[in-house]
Amino acid sequence: MKGLVFDIQYYSLYDGPGIRSTIFLKGCPLRCLWCHNPESQSGKAEMSYYAERCARCGTCVKSCPQKALTMTDKGVRRDRKKCIVCGKCAVVCPNDVIQKIGLEYEPEEITPLVSRDKDFYDTSRGGVTVSGGEPTVQVEFLFDLLRKLKAFGIHTAVETCGYFKKDILAGLEGLSDLILFDLKHNDSEKHQQFTGVGNERILENFCYFVERIGSERIIPRIPVIPGFNADAGSISRILSFLKSSGYKGPVHLMPYNKMAKTKYEKIGRGSEYCDMGELTETMKVEIAGTVESYGYEPVVNQ
Numbered sequence: 001m002k003g004l005v006f007d008i009q010y011y012s013l014y015d016g017p018g019i020r021s022t023i024f025l026k027g028c029p030l031r032c033l034w035c036h037n038p039e040s041q042s043g044k045a046e047m048s049y050y051a052e053r054c055a056r057c058g059t060c061v062k063s064c065p066q067k068a069l070t071m072t073d074k075g076v077r078r079d080r081k082k083c084i085v086c087g088k089c090a091v092v093c094p095n096d097v098i099q100k101i102g103l104e105y106e107p108e109e110i111t112p113l114v115s116r117d118k119d120f121y122d123t124s125r126g127g128v129t130v131s132g133g134e135p136t137v138q139v140e141f142l143f144d145l146l147r148k149l150k151a152f153g154i155h156t157a158v159e160t161c162g163y164f165k166k167d168i169l170a171g172l173e174g175l176s177d178l179i180l181f182d183l184k185h186n187d188s189e190k191h192q193q194f195t196g197v198g199n200e201r202i203l204e205n206f207c208y209f210v211e212r213i214g215s216e217r218i219i220p221r222i223p224v225i226p227g228f229n230a231d232a233g234s235i236s237r238i239l240s241f242l243k244s245s246g247y248k249g250p251v252h253l254m255p256y257n258k259m260a261k262t263k264y265e266k267i268g269r270g271s272e273y274c275d276m277g278e279l280t281e282t283m284k285v286e287i288a289g290t291v292e293s294y295g296y297e298p299v300v301n302q
């Protein structure tokens, strides 16, 4: 069984405890306006191109079997209707400015790549995190991969937006040692407006996990986004929900950053980039204080 993977990062420090490798799967049911990984959203492979670093040598244009590429005064233009995402142009580009995003892997091909760092995981209490996109979009591949990682004795974590059907809850519970669970907003209408889906299913799934596995194996993570939830009122409502769910562990905060603009441009979606504004130090301190006032330890991630 193959899965579509868009990145594997080694020595990650922010995707769960200890030193970890993080495997990023393609496909996501949400369309968050602030998404940091727009290349993760589509469930299909796609091409990216970074015009600023292009030497205009024309090698890619000549290599394309579909004649989908032309050289223009703004760089290489790709005709999406003709392109079959074969990746040949990426292979020949001498400057590495064209990339194919989304490569197929069998779980057996990934486990040797990440298990070689098992000593680091073991000494740092780390492991492997499967992220996305939303990893449950490729649920069969995800479960197979987690099973194989566990067979190597590797600690497993899954990073999820929480928007998935109930029938996979038990599988996730059994195969993930830790669930990193995003909570974005308590107002479903606002959630819908900024992410494309309401929050009911997400909140129900979170409660399921807390009830079943307690607070030790799940960490709520709040992306802190100006203009969406970066205010004491919105954060308080999420914290009230956490209290009512019975959760007792730390609360991770993921501050907004503007690093994604180039990523949107590279995949030809530059016009969709949404600048959510500034997240000031004062706002961060206020939000961390709000988390503390509810009796939770705030952990600010990058």
Ligand code: SF4
Binding pocket: 047, 063, 064, 065, 066, 067, 068, 069, 078, 082, 083, 084, 085, 086, 087, 088, 089, 090
């Ligand atoms: S991915 Fe293949 S078809 Fe698409 S532009 Fe590159 S070489 Fe042509």
Ligand code: SF4
Binding pocket: 053, 054, 055, 056, 057, 058, 059, 060, 061, 076, 092, 093, 094, 095, 096, 097, 098
């Ligand atoms: S091969 Fe690479 S550097 Fe040369 S024109 Fe194509 S994208 Fe630019």
